[in-house]
Amino acid sequence: MSKNKYHIIIPFLLPAVVLYAVFVMFPYGKAIYISLTKWRGLTPNPEFIGLENFQKLLGDDLFWNALSHNLIYLIFIPAITLSIALYLAFLLTHGKARFSRFYRVTFFFPQVMSLVAIGVLWSFVYHPTIGILSSIAGLLGAKEPIAWLGNPDVALIAVGAVVVWQAVGFYMVLFIAGMESIPVSYYEAATIDGASRWDLFWRITLPMLWDTIRTAMVFLAIGAIDMFAITQTMTEGGPNRSTDVLATYVYDRAFLKSNFGYATAVAVAMFVLAFLLSLLTMRATQRESLEY
Amino acid sequence: MRKGISRRRFLKSSAALAAAAAGSHLLTPFAFAQDGLPFEVGPEAMNPLGLEAGKKVEGIFFEGGFGRSYIDNAADLFRALHPDNEMTVEGIQRVQEVLQPRFIGGNPPDVIDNSGAGNIPMDALVADDQLADLAPLMNAASLDTPGKTFAETLFPGSQATGVFDGKQLLLNIAFTVSGVWYSQSLFADNGWEYPQTWDDMLALSETIKTSGISPWTYQGKYPQYMVFGVFMPLVYKVGGIETLKALDNLEDGAWTSEPVLQAANMIYQLAANDYILPGTEGLTHTESQAEWLQGHAAFIPCGTWLENEMRDLTPEGFDMVIAPVPGPTADTYSSILAWPGEPYIVPKNAANVAGGMEFMRCMLSKANAQFFAKEISAIMPVFGGSEGIELSSALQSALSAAESAGDGLFNYFWKDWYSALGDGTRDAMGQLLTKRSTPEQFLETIQAVADEVKADEDIPKYTHS
Numbered sequence: 001m002s003k004n005k006y007h008i009i010i011p012f013l014l015p016a017v018v019l020y021a022v023f024v025m026f027p028y029g030k031a032i033y034i035s036l037t038k039w040r041g042l043t044p045n046p047e048f049i050g051l052e053n054f055q056k057l058l059g060d061d062l063f064w065n066a067l068s069h070n071l072i073y074l075i076f077i078p079a080i081t082l083s084i085a086l087y088l089a090f091l092l093t094h095g096k097a098r099f100s101r102f103y104r105v106t107f108f109f110p111q112v113m114s115l116v117a118i119g120v121l122w123s124f125v126y127h128p129t130i131g132i133l134s135s136i137a138g139l140l141g142a143k144e145p146i147a148w149l150g151n152p153d154v155a156l157i158a159v160g161a162v163v164v165w166q167a168v169g170f171y172m173v174l175f176i177a178g179m180e181s182i183p184v185s186y187y188e189a190a191t192i193d194g195a196s197r198w199d200l201f202w203r204i205t206l207p208m209l210w211d212t213i214r215t216a217m218v219f220l221a222i223g224a225i226d227m228f229a230i231t232q233t234m235t236e237g238g239p240n241r242s243t244d245v246l247a248t249y250v251y252d253r254a255f256l257k258s259n260f261g262y263a264t265a266v267a268v269a270m271f272v273l274a275f276l277l278s279l280l281t282m283r284a285t286q287r288e289s290l291e292y
Numbered sequence: 293m294r295k296g297i298s299r300r301r302f303l304k305s306s307a308a309l310a311a312a313a314a315g316s317h318l319l320t321p322f323a324f325a326q327d328g329l330p331f332e333v334g335p336e337a338m339n340p341l342g343l344e345a346g347k348k349v350e351g352i353f354f355e356g357g358f359g360r361s362y363i364d365n366a367a368d369l370f371r372a373l374h375p376d377n378e379m380t381v382e383g384i385q386r387v388q389e390v391l392q393p394r395f396i397g398g399n400p401p402d403v404i405d406n407s408g409a410g411n412i413p414m415d416a417l418v419a420d421d422q423l424a425d426l427a428p429l430m431n432a433a434s435l436d437t438p439g440k441t442f443a444e445t446l447f448p449g450s451q452a453t454g455v456f457d458g459k460q461l462l463l464n465i466a467f468t469v470s471g472v473w474y475s476q477s478l479f480a481d482n483g484w485e486y487p488q489t490w491d492d493m494l495a496l497s498e499t500i501k502t503s504g505i506s507p508w509t510y511q512g513k514y515p516q517y518m519v520f521g522v523f524m525p526l527v528y529k530v531g532g533i534e535t536l537k538a539l540d541n542l543e544d545g546a547w548t549s550e551p552v553l554q555a556a557n558m559i560y561q562l563a564a565n566d567y568i569l570p571g572t573e574g575l576t577h578t579e580s581q582a583e584w585l586q587g588h589a590a591f592i593p594c595g596t597w598l599e600n601e602m603r604d605l606t607p608e609g610f611d612m613v614i615a616p617v618p619g620p621t622a623d624t625y626s627s628i629l630a631w632p633g634e635p636y637i638v639p640k641n642a643a644n645v646a647g648g649m650e651f652m653r654c655m656l657s658k659a660n661a662q663f664f665a666k667e668i669s670a671i672m673p674v675f676g677g678s679e680g681i682e683l684s685s686a687l688q689s690a691l692s693a694a695e696s697a698g699d700g701l702f703n704y705f706w707k708d709w710y711s712a713l714g715d716g717t718r719d720a721m722g723q724l725l726t727k728r729s730t731p732e733q734f735l736e737t738i739q740a741v742a743d744e745v746k747a748d749e750d751i752p753k754y755t756h757s
Binding site: 038040041042043044126127128129134144145146147148149150151152235236238239240241255256257258 | 388389392395396397398410412413415416417419420422512513515570571572573574575579583588711712719720722723726728750
């Protein structure tokens with residue numbers, strides 16, 4: 001049997017391997033090849049130029065500008081989203097909040113809407129004359145309408161806040177599920193020993209939830225490297241490129257400037273970044289998972 | 293149609309054509325070829341480009357603000373002229389996404405309207421030698437202006453942006469006038485009069501501001517409207533065509549030169565004196581135009597597409613009109629920025645290059661120009677294109693502004709040639725109008741971008757002479 005096992009395994013594996021090679025591996029390889037060429041996207045024969053695009057990339061201020069915004073998102077979005085989500089989840093599982101089911105559904109709601117719809121919706125929330133935020137600011141005494149998305153100092157925060165708003169509900173539900181599977185007896189024992197709410201959260205909930213949090217961090221980090229849909233619908237990277245991220249920069253170079261070779265080089269840099277990041281997050285947060 | 297008939301009769305009335313086109317594109321043109329006022333096609337104008345009988349023509353067109361009725365109208369003319377040739381019309385958006393694979397595959401369609409957001413950048417098409425030289429078409433007999441060549445029926449200079457290294461590679465089918473818009477009725481009600489100089493413009497803005505209306509707004513997130521709408525006209529009016537040429541030719545220090553700085557200082561006054569509607573920078577182009585239509589601001593810069601774009605939101609009796617940007621002195625008042633737009637191309641590798649060109653002869657015919665003016669309120673750069681048409685206040689004001697400008701019709705090219713400079717001026721203008729930079733910083737920022745463009749060997753360079 002063991003001699004012939006490959007006769008059975010190979011035909012079963014082959015379709016999957018072929019599909020994966022054609023639809024995943026080949027495009028990756030092709031993209032890396034295109035990043036080494038000068039290609040305007042109109043002729044079938046890109047001109048090979050080696051690493052010139054990557055060399056240009058290092059000296060490109062707009063690339064570093066976009067990357068810096070991704071890094072800002074990367075630092076703040078996961079931290080803020082996870083903190084709020086954990087807080088809400090803890091409240092809804094342990095806080096005996098009234099209408100907790102209602103809150104769960106409400107907080108989760110943004111997750112079922114498409115990102116583009118959210119971008120358009122929030123553009124109205126941020127609208128300087130008819131937007132609700134400006135109206136509130138007006139009630140609070142602001143003399144002039146605030147152009148949230150028109151102000152380069154504020155726009156990045158405004159866009160980031162929308163992503164946090166959109167993501168919090170999903171991670172809250174994820175954490176609630178995790179928290180509810182932690183045996184109640186642990187909490188009871190700790191409470192008898194005189195532990196406060198704070199202790200319960202730090203010493204029982206958080207460690208038991210670590211696996212879930214780690215996964216959430218990877219998801220959020222990868223999301224922070226992307227940010228395309230929400231940025232493109234809300235600001236197109238403006239004003240004055242203050243919300244440009246790598247993905248919108250790739251779009252700009254490829255589809256607006258017809259500079260596909262260079263754009264692909266930026267995309268490859270983005271891929272390397274996301275790949276390293278997930279490796280790093282997995283390593284840094286690796287810890288023996290608890291069994292209970 | 294029988295063989296041997298040397299002249300074919302066409303319907304002149306474009307309205308009837310439109311009705312027929314709206315009814316059915318499959319309707320044979322001969323059903324209405326005999327009534328109404330016909331235009332006649334001379335034997336020399338029947339098939340000057342040598343279109344092969346029976347060979348299909350495939351047209352793919354950007355369908356944007358102008359819609360597609362004028363394209364169908366041109367296609368109906370083509371079908372009437374060449375009943376043996378099938379002509380297909382397909383309307384699309386995002387031309388690059390749709391047509392890029394066909395260019396790569398070497399089988400692009402025969403004629404393309406390469407316009408709108410997501411078009412294929414012309415510099416890329418030119419640099420990769422993808423476009424047919426339209427010289428045969430330019431020298432061919434015109435369809436419905438007897439005794440003239442096709443080129444002679446077009447406004448002089450209207451096709452200059454399509455000439456690359458002496459070859460006509462694209463044709464602009466719309467003629468856009470750009471300036472400052474206001475509501476005639478609002479001005480009449482308040483006794484305001486459109487100013488003749490920039491100083492008067494600032495004085496009137498002060499008056500308007502005290503009346504409780506914001507004097508100005510612009511297309512917020514897209515500050516480039518202020519670049520072409522106000523700033524470049526000011527540059528021209530202060531420095532003349534030599535200054536525009538210096539900018540187009542990327543001359544060293546052109547952006548920081550004295551006339552450009554003076555123009556920057558002039559436009560900056562709008563921001564410095566708070567003449568701009570608060571919150572403008574957070575609006576999109578249509579949102580700011582809507583604010584203007586609601587009477588929250590008195591002036592807005594735009595091109596002649598504004599009327600059609602905002603038709604549904606325009607209040608009754610608003611009477612929008614366009615006027616030139618006032619210059620430093622009254623004698624610089626009348627000059628106005630005008631440029632040809634909505635570029636059409638015939639790909640070099642198309643299966644039926646002659647067919648694509650023949651379609652363009654129908655597209656830029658007098659009959660189709662009249663249809664364009666009547667149905668779409670827009671101007672084709674074709675002589676006689678507004679004959680016998682009743683025009684709206686907006687179109688009327690644009691035409692008379694263009695006429696009274698005479699030699700003062702001007703245009704500049706860096707926006708078409710160097711897209712990086714378009715981005716640079718857009719971003720810098722946003723900063724200037726929100727008082728985040730001074731006129732000096734504004735111009736230094738742009739000069740730096742211009743220097744980069746000049747130094748980049750990958751960007752093909754052109755000369756404005």
